[in-house]
Amino acid sequence: MPESIKEFMQWIQGFDYRLLENTDGIHPDLSNLLGKCDFQPSITRDGDRLIVVQPKVAIACNLPQALGQGDCRIEFSSIIFRGLKIGLNHHHILSQLMIGLNTKPELKCRPFLKQLDKNAFAVSLGETTVILSAIETTDLCLCIDQVCQEYKNSLVEFENNLETWDLEFFESAGVRGFHLFSVEQKLWDLMYKFASEFDYVKGKSAWHLFHQEDISIRVSRGIRDHAFILPQATNYWSDAQNKINIIYEINDVHLQSLARGKASSWQQDIGPRGTWTAKYTKQWLLEKYIPQVIDYYAQQSQLFEVELMVEVIKYKFAHTPIKDIHDIQDLSPYLCDIQTWLNIHVENIAAVLLRSYYKAFTDLVRNTDSAIAGIDYIMVNLRGVELSDAADKIDSHTKKRKIWTFKNAMSCLDEQVMRINNCESEKSFNADLITRIFIWIIENGKISFSQAQINTAKQALLPLWEQSRFEMRHVYPHR
Missing domain, CATH: 3.30.310 (TATA-Binding Protein)
Structure with a gap:
C-alpha cells in the first residue's frame, strides 16, 4: 500500500478501484479525500435543460421537443474518471438507458449493465464501456431514472397533445x-x-x-x-x-x-x-x-x-379505446400488443409492472367453460414458464397429470400470481407465455365475467400497455 496521498495518486492506475468503496482501512486520509470528490446531489431544470446529480454521478441532459432529438452528458466524481465526459445522443438514450427504469442494477432489467461480481458492473454508455462499483452504478441508475422519466414525458406529452399514437x-x-x-x-x-x-x-x-x-x-x-x-x-x-x-x-x-x-x-x-x-x-x-x-x-x-x-384508403384505428371496452374480446388486441413487446424485451422486466396484470386477468378468465379447445396449448405454455424457487412445484403439477384440464390450468395460473408477488423481477419469456395463455382463453373460451372484473382488468392493463406502446414506438426502433 502507498504511504501517502501522493504515492496513492501514482499507484492508482494499477489499483482495483472497486476496493475504494471500503476505504476506512486503507489510509487515514484516503476516505476524507475521496469523500471530498463526491458531487453535491441536486436536480436543476431550466426549460429543456435538466441536470441531475448524485454523489458519484452527474447527468446534464437536453430534453427533446416536438419528437426531436435530445442528448446528454455523463460525468463521474471518482478521481479515476476525472475529466471523463461521456456524451450520449438521442439514439443511445432510447436504446440503452430507457429500458428497466426504477429497477435495481442486479435485477438484469437494464440492457446497459452487466454484473461482474457483487461489487462491480460493466456499464455500456454509448460507445464507451466503464467498470463501476456497486455504489457508483446505483447512483448512475438513480440519475438515469430521473433524466429518462423526463425525457419520456417530453415524447409522450407531445404525442398525447397532437393525438398521434395511432399514426x-x-x-x-x-x-x-x-x-x-x-x-x-x-x-x-x-x-x-x-x-x-x-x-x-x-x-x-x-x-x-x-x-x-x-x-x-x-x-x-x-x-x-x-x-x-x-x-x-x-x-x-x-x-x-x-x-x-x-x-x-x-x-x-x-x-x-x-x-x-x-x-x-x-x-x-x-x-x-x-x-x-x-x-x-x-x-x-x-x-x-x-x-x-x-x-x-x-x-x-x-x-x-x-x-x-x-379510392380513399382509410386507416382505421385497430383498438377500441380501453375506457370504452365492455366486451372481453376487445381486450385481445391490447394483449397481442403486449405479447409482441414481451417477445422482444430484454431479459427481465420489473415484477411490479406485472403483479396486478397477472391477478386481474387470471380472475377475469377464471369462469371459463372447461370444454375450451386447446387445453394442451395452455398447459404446454405453462410448462414453459421458467420458475426459480417454485420450479419443482409447478413441474409436478404438469408432468404427473395424464389428463390436463382447465382446472389444472387455473391452479397453475393462481400459483403464478402468488409467485410474482414475491419477486422483484420476472423473465420476459415467462410474461410472454402467460400473456399468450390469456389471449388464447379470451379468443377461444366461453367466459362468464362481471363488469367489475373487466373494469379491474382494464385498470391493470393500461399502464403495462402504455409502457409497451412507448417502447415499441420510441425505444426498439433504435435497438
Missing part, C-alpha cells in the same frame, strides 16, 4: 410528421386544386381557409394556422403505385405552442379556430374536406362521387 411517424428531407392515409394521385390533384381556388385571400366563404405552401396545403385563415398537409408519393415499384400519402406535418406552429409551456392549450385550441391535432385533421379531411372536394368537382371531371370515395 405512423414520417421523417424525410428535414420534414417530420405523421402518415394520415393515402389517396389516388387524381384525388390529391383535386384536393390541391380546391385549396388553391379557395385561398383565404380570394374570398370569405366558410371554405376559404387555405394557403399554398409549395406542394403542401396550409389550412389557415391567415390569423391562425390549423394544420399543414404534405403529399408524399409512394414508391414507384411498390404495390401502391400512383398513391399519395397524406402527411400531417409538424410545423413551427406546434413548436411555438410548446414554447409557451401550456400543454392544456392543445386540447382547448382544437377546432375551427385553433390548432388541429393529427386525429382531428384526419377526421376533418375524410369526413368534410374530401367529400366537399369530390362534390365540387364531380360534374366538371365527369367522375362519380362514389368512384372517388372508394
